[in-house]
Amino acid sequence: MGDDRERSGNDGYDDDPARHYSWDETVPNSGGPAVGDVIALWDKKSLLGVSVIEHIEIGRAEKDRYTCPLPNCGKGSFKPRKTKQPVYVCKCGGAFDVPNSRREEVTTYRSQHDAAWVDMAGALSGAVLRSMCDKPTTQHSIRSIRWERLQEALVGAGVTTSVTIAEQARRTIAGGHRARIVRARVGQAAFRARLLERHGAVCAFTGPAPASVLEAAHLYSYAANSEHHDNGGILLRRDVHRLFDLGHIAVDPGNLVLDLAPELSAYPDYAPLHGAAPAVPLQHGREWLAAHWAQHRGN
Known part of the structure; x- marks a missing residue:
């Protein structure tokens, strides 16, 4: 899990980093994570922990999507302001009180990874994690990263025992053989x-x-x-x-x-x-x- 992300406005997710991570088909790379993949979770500042995906629950749900109502925009890159009016300000430079909304049915995903969770809070900075991603400049919340590269960095940070636990879990849980780095809704x-x-x-x-x-x-x-x-x-x-x-x-x-x-x-x-x-x-x-x-x- 990494930096806070600008999502096409929606109502967020119910993450508990040590147990489960939720996303849906509107998230880039939504179909990437698989059972058996190593998953490194981080917030915008640093690594939270590493685990292995044991199960992915797939379902269908209705989702509210919110976008900027201003002409020639229509994107979800806006934020509420604490005191100023109008309530929301968008990256397009406009401000408004009520976003456009629409409801759509989407495929939902929720990983279960609590059994293999290893707390590594602060072991690596967000900048280091970003630099190791296969595509370090992307802002996507789900990104691929080579487990071997992450292992090496963690060992260098002095958390060898934790890395060993995660590696044993990866070998025990059948399924995928890749690593993913995903970004949590922070805090x-x-x-x-x-x-x-x-x-x-x-x-x-x-x-x-x-x-x-x-x-x-x-x-x-x-x-x-x-x-x-x-x-x-x-x-x-x-x-x-x-x-x-x-x-x-x-x-x-x-x-x-x-x-x-x-x-x-x-x-x-x-x-x-x-x-x-x-x-x-x-x-x-x-x-x-x-x-x-x-x-x-x-x-």
């Missing part, structure tokens, strides 16, 4: 941990819930930013998180109460939320809530 686990410490095991919309079902949700499109703003994050139950991402649940930026799409009124677990105040006060990030509201409510 997702730490972001969730900070939210749990601040708010406790509480879904921001529904109230107390087991920590195991709570996910770190962004009030803004993380895909357009690739940064975690603590004031722009809340904890949501997995089902509620999905409904929020889809716009079926929104927060009225005027009075900060929950608004449910009409189709949810038939479900007794959700219907009482309509018009209710969130379980956690949302005094920060009104501009992001307003952008979410405008996108999904159209006013």
Whole structure:
């Protein structure tokens, strides 16, 4: 895993670097990783660890894609701003409050690699890892790299024992024989941990819930930013998180109460939320809530 990447705006992924990595067919080189491949995961600064892919779960899912609405652009290379208006600024030089969105069905992939995970945090810098890739100048999140070259660099960094463990795992797990270097959504686990410490095991919309079902949700499109703003994050139950991402649940930026799409009124677990105040006060990030509201409510 490496530098933060500008993805064609989407709602991000649920990575846990030591266990699994998720991507879909819209990611360049999406079909490259295979069972048995060595996988080196890094953030924008340094190596996180090395493992071997044990299994890849393949499925289909609907995905929201966000693009710049300005004429002659239409790309996903935009980021939210913390204080300035309009909310988003694009690499094309324009600024806007609401991106264009479309939904499409895509093939999804999720690697399982926890059994062979070897923590190598900080052993190699991001610059060194980039230089060793087969195509060092590309900004793709999945890149190929020769395992032998990575081995040599790691041994030189003094983590010989860890390299031996990874090599044994590679030989044990049947399948691919290549190496991949992939880039994680930086700091997702730490972001969730900070939210749990601040708010406790509480879904921001529904109230107390087991920590195991709570996910770190962004009030803004993380895909357009690739940064975690603590004031722009809340904890949501997995089902509620999905409904929020889809716009079926929104927060009225005027009075900060929950608004449910009409189709949810038939479900007794959700219907009482309509018009209710969130379980956690949302005094920060009104501009992001307003952008979410405008996108999904159209006013």
